[in-house]
Amino acid sequence: MTVDGVGLRIHPEVIEALESDTPVVALESTIISHGLPRPDNLRVAREIEQTVRxxxxxxxxxxxxxxxxxxGLSDEELRLIAESDDVVKLGVRDLGVAAAKGLHGATTVAxxxxxxxxxxxxxxxTGGLGGVHRHARDSWDESADLTALSRIPMxxxxxxxxxxxxxxxxxxxxETLNVPVFGYRTTQFPGFYLADSGHALEWSFDFAEEIADAVLQHWQLAWPAVSSGVLIANPxxxxxxLDPVLHDRILNEALAAADKEGIAGKDVTPFLLEFFHRETGGESLRANVLLVKRNAELATRIAAEIIDAAPNQ
Structure with a gap:
């Protein structure tokens, strides 16, 4: 089902799509192994892929x-990531170790x-981007997603x-890392489960075509001084x-529980997501699935517009 690329195993369907200028959308696997509860995670992973199709x-x-x-994964590989207990969470710095040890791994945004x-x-x-953690001035806890976006044109x-x-x-x-943030039909930065985090955005677009043009212009005009990604916020x-009152109550309880149990580092996000899922009676899962599928849809439309616009740049 797969063929070897240089350092990668690229699924033939993905290779064919790239060669034929069919839109291809990358999807992370950490959401499958660590972000969604079983057995929903496999079903949702398939639904996200189907949304792109x-x-x-x-x-x-x-x-x-x-x-x-x-x-690109076969359905059997997708099931392995969703159901196996030995799938480790991999950032960029972990990829070499995972390769050397022959591990199964789910990849973060970075x-x-x-x-x-x-x-x-x-x-x-993806669903939500990693970022600066609360109390980072003391812990220096900041997601590697941010520095990765500052260096990868994605x-x-x-x-x-x-x-x-x-x-x-x-x-x-x-802003410091020169990563543009565009709102899709919003002037407010979304807050994952909530449509509005309470923080305004400088730039907003109403159409995928406009976003694709701005992305391509950024990559062309910022290089070689900057070779960064672009973040498109889709609320x-x-x-x-999620009901904002319920959200705020559960968030405070979740943060207190994490602090009490000494949860830190990369274990924080899975712990808090599971807390939200359990304490909201599945409402957070419903919202999570909906927003990821909406992001997959928008990403597919942007990918198609980039293909159409690229020869003219």
Whole structure:
């Protein structure tokens, strides 16, 4: 089902799509292994891939299988990532170790973007971006997603950052790192489960074609001084967001529980997501699934517009 690329195993369907100018959308695998509860995670992973297909694209879910970075997974490999207990969470710095040890691994936003770029994929859909953690001035806890975006020319569609993070600090870091942030039909930065994090955006676009043009112009005009990605913030509709009162109560309880149990580092996000899922009676899962599928749809449309516009740049 797969063929070998240079350092990567690229699924033939992905290769064919790239060669025929069919839109390809990279998808992360950490959401499958660590972000969604079983058994929903496998079903949702398939639904996200199908969303890309339904809008004329080819999904490229990225993971590491037996030490081999894979761009595009078979259904059997998708099931392995969803159901196996020995799938480790991999950032960029972990990829070499995983390859040397022959591990199964799920890729973070940073690692997914890195491998997708090596496969000449321009667009990536995820749920929420990593960012600056609360109390980072003491812990120095900042997601590697931010520095990866500052170095990888990738258009990333997300629903903002999770509310467990320090949103204003994250936006400041993105500015410092020269990563443009565009709102899709919004002038407010979304807060993952919530449509509005309370922080304004400088730039907003109403159409995928406009976003594609701005992305291509950024890559052309900022290089060689800057070779950064672009973040496209796509909010969950207000009518579908988590109830804000419920959200704030659960968030405070989740942060207190994490502090009490000494949860830190890369274990924080999975812990808090599971807390939200359990304490909201599945409402957070409903919102999570909806926003990721909406991001996959928008990413596919942007990828198609980039293909159409690129020869004219």
């Amino acid at each position: 339904d809008h004329g694209g080819v999904p490229a879910t990225i993971a590491v299988i037996e030490g081999k970075p894979c761009v 690692a997914t973007a890195s491998l997708a770029a090596q496969a000449d994929i321009d667009v990536f859909a 258009a990333v569609v997300c629903a903002g950052v999770k509310s467990i993070l320090d949103v204003p600090a994250t936006l400041e870091r993105l 969950i509709p207000v009518e579908d967001q």
